[in-house]
Amino acid sequence: MKRASRLMLALCATVSVAGCAVGPDSTPPKMADKLGYQAQSVRDTAGAAATGLNAPxxxxxxxxxxxxxxxxFxxxxxxxxxLQALDNNQTLLGMQDALKAAWEQRRVEGASLYPSVSxxxxxxxNKTSYALSNVPFAxxxxxxxxxxxxxVGYVPDLWGGNRRAIQAAGADADVQRFQVEATALTMITNLVESVLQEAAIRAQIDATTTQIETQRHTLGIITAQNRLGDTSQQDIAAQTASVAQLEASLPPLQQQLEQTRHQIAVLVGQSPDAALPVFTLDQFTFPAQLPLTLPSELLNQRPDIRAAQAQIDGAAARVGVAIANRLPNVQLSALPGQVVGKFTEFFTPSFSNWFIGxxxxxPIFQGGSLLHAEREAxxxxxxxxxxxxxxxxxAVQNVADTLSALQADASALQANQKNFDAATKSLKIAQAQLRLGDVSLSTLLQAQQAQAQARVALVQAQGARFSDSVALFQALGGGWWHRNDLGMSPQEQKKLGKSLVPW
Structure with a gap:
């Protein structure tokens, strides 16, 4: 039995050393030299202030x-x-479990490197007929x-098919890993976006509420003037309609605010009725500087690009598996054991038997399946x-579009700020002239409506600048390489993702 075991191990070692890996390499296409964000050099955004939302x-x-x-921010x-979302988001936790399963599948494929022993x-x-001779037992x-x-069985990896299968399973695990990173990045981005959106909606609600109060005050003045015969019922009706129009715009904003807070609660792993902090725009610092990595560096930073690289690695490995399946292979086997008539006779040398082969x-003809499998791979x-x-x-387009949005929305904010300042000045003039009787009430109503619309547009433009900044961080990959989003320690990652030791 010992001689058979030694012979089996020697054969396994000899064939393993002589093995090679067939199939193409998995180098992705070279594209770094052909990439660029914009035809012109990237310039600073527009800005009319040293700091704050109006700054470049x-x-x-x-x-x-x-x-x-x-x-x-x-x-x-x-x-x-x-941080709470990174620990509690159920979608992210599920993706982390899927990554562990993918790494375990790689280790399943790695079992082919070892002999199988059962x-x-x-x-x-047994009853033997009297008609037979050579009764086998006493x-x-x-x-x-x-x-x-x-x-004991072992299939030497002559052509590297098993190693290619391990490589393919490892590539699948890499795809899953970068899907985890993409899930974490999307979750973080959505959370930050939702928080900033809540702040912007609150600003819109405050602006609308202020305008409603102003319009109601004006309605009171017009009603008082009507009693004195200075205004008509038509003036009251027009102002009432203006107030009602503003009041009608408030419930959709409040509904949007509630839905945004529900989304924030779910993203951090809680139910929609969870207690959350209240966010307003003045609580955030507007980033005056933003990072911009080179297009060539983007290839290593975007999780979707890294996943696509892993897809190439897995596809190349499966070509090698398909080629190896068409080539001759060797299977080694051994059956050491004992056959006894009584349990007490076990482990007695004279009753041992063994087989090694x-x-x-x-493969000669399988209906073309192996050939077509290789072509498919x-x-x-x-x-x-x-x-x-x-x-x-x-990915490069994503960054380019975000840069364009940052430029355009910065310019739009400047225009909206000028529009709001002009509308506010026009409203003050109209209010003063109305008190002196120099303008009609319709002129005041038009000024009020223009100022209300300008204020809401200004708040939306301010929120857009925050949103564009978040989008740029997402487009550049979100810095996942500086975080541990995989839900396990580096030691556990190395054990599951690198080692093929069968325990």
């Missing part, structure tokens, strides 16, 4: 993205919510047999390369 934003090209980029309550114990009661026609043996297999590799190119271009 400067892009620091080549600057790394922080793993805690949301802290740039300077709100401790937002920071706490993000034990077998069989007890039989010249008895009725006897028992107790068989104890090991089944090697089988060479060469090669077509999948071509597809993975094209999808990688599309993902890269889409």
């Amino acid at each position: 934003q400067h892009f620091v090209q080549g600057h790394d993205v922080s793993g805690t980029w949301w802290e740039i 300077g709100n401790a309550q937002l920071n706490a919510l993000v 034990g077998q114990m069989m007890v039989t009661r 010249n008895q026609w009725l006897y028992n047999l107790h068989t104890l043996q090991l089944n 090697a089988t060479l297999t060469q 090669r077509d999948n590799l071509l597809q993975a390369n094209e999808l990688y190119k599309a993902t890269v271009l889409s």
